[in-house]
Amino acid sequence: MTFSICVHESYEDEDGTTQDRFGVAVTTRLPAVGTLCPFVSENGAIATQSLVNVDLGREGIAYLDDGLAVDDALPALLAADDGAPQRQLHGVDDESTFVFSGDDCSPWYGHLAGDRYTVAGNLLTGESVIEAVAETYEEQRDEDRSLAERLIDALAAGHAEGGDKREDLEIQSAALQVADTADYAFFPSYNDLRVDASDRPVADLRETYDLAVEGYEELMDRYAAAYEADSLEESAT
Numbered sequence: 087m088t089f090s091i092c093v094h095e096s097y098e099d100e101d102g103t104t105q106d107r108f109g110v111a112v113t114t115r116l117p118a119v120g121t122l123c124p125f126v127s128e129n130g131a132i133a134t135q136s137l138v139n140v141d142l143g144r145e146g147i148a149y150l151d152d153g154l155a156v157d158d159a160l161p162a163l164l165a166a167d168d169g170a171p172q173r174q175l176h177g178v179d180d181e182s183t184f185v186f187s188g189d190d191c192s193p194w195y196g197h198l199a200g201d202r203y204t205v206a207g208n209l210l211t212g213e214s215v216i217e218a219v220a221e222t223y224e225e226q227r228d229e230d231r232s233l234a235e236r237l238i239d240a241l242a243a244g245h246a247e248g249g250d251k252r253e254d255l256e257i258q259s260a261a262l263q264v265a266d267t268a269d270y271a272f273f274p275s276y277n278d279l280r281v282d283a284s285d286r287p288v289a290d291l292r293e294t295y296d297l298a299v300e301g302y303e304e305l306m307d308r309y310a311a312a313y314e315a316d317s318l319e320e321s322a323t
Contacts, residue, residue, distance in 0.1 A: 090176075091237065093223065108131040109131055109237050111261070116259065117259050120263075133206065134146075136174040138173075146159050155181065156183065160175055171189050183204050195210070200223075205220050214247045215244045217247075232299075257283050258286075272305065
């Protein structure tokens with residue numbers, strides 16, 4: 087009932103230091119997918135879907151934060167999960183990827199793994215949905231735009247290919263989360279967004295992103311010095 091993408095990227099910050107960022111984006115024809123499927127930290131990104139088991143995401147990220155590789159952590163969790171044949175689970179860390187679709191997932195279902203990213207979906211109109219997500223992400227990977235914005239483009243490409251096939255379900259949702267090893271005076275709010283109930287979730291997610299970027303820039307213009315100093319006395323009036 088969902089399709090999603092997990093991504094790892096390395097980049098150089100303004101000081102020339104190598105940083106890592108991780109992202110998840112997901113959409114489905116049910117409300118509030120952001121409460122169930124995406125999990126991210128500065129050590130990796132995981133999506134759990136189909137018959138969702140949120141513990142796979144929560145415990146998976148905890149394992150990554152403890153230093154376990156994603157292709158060790160997620161198989162171990164699935165091995166202890168009696169419902170594994172009904173799950174889809176995929177993710178990335180800074181060195182590896184993992185993706186799984188149980189045999190009892192609802193068709194069309196499937197997954198793919200690329201260079202530092204994974205895509206999976208179920209109850210889709212066809213394989214072209216996840217292929218479009220992957221192709222769009224790969225085409226835009228080197229563009230000088232935020233990962234969050236590019237993840238929305240990847241979701242939009244999958245949606246344009248048909249996405250979730252249950253057209254009778256009008257209340258839909260979408261979400262994205264991005265985490266990064268860089269230090270911020272104030273974490274970019276546009277890196278953690280949800281549209282919980284909409285009949286146009288990906289379009290609404292894009293509009294929410296644009297407004298969040300605008301609001302973040304206004305916040306930093308006014309309060310950047312205050313956050314740096316951890317004192318309201320430094321805030322602009």
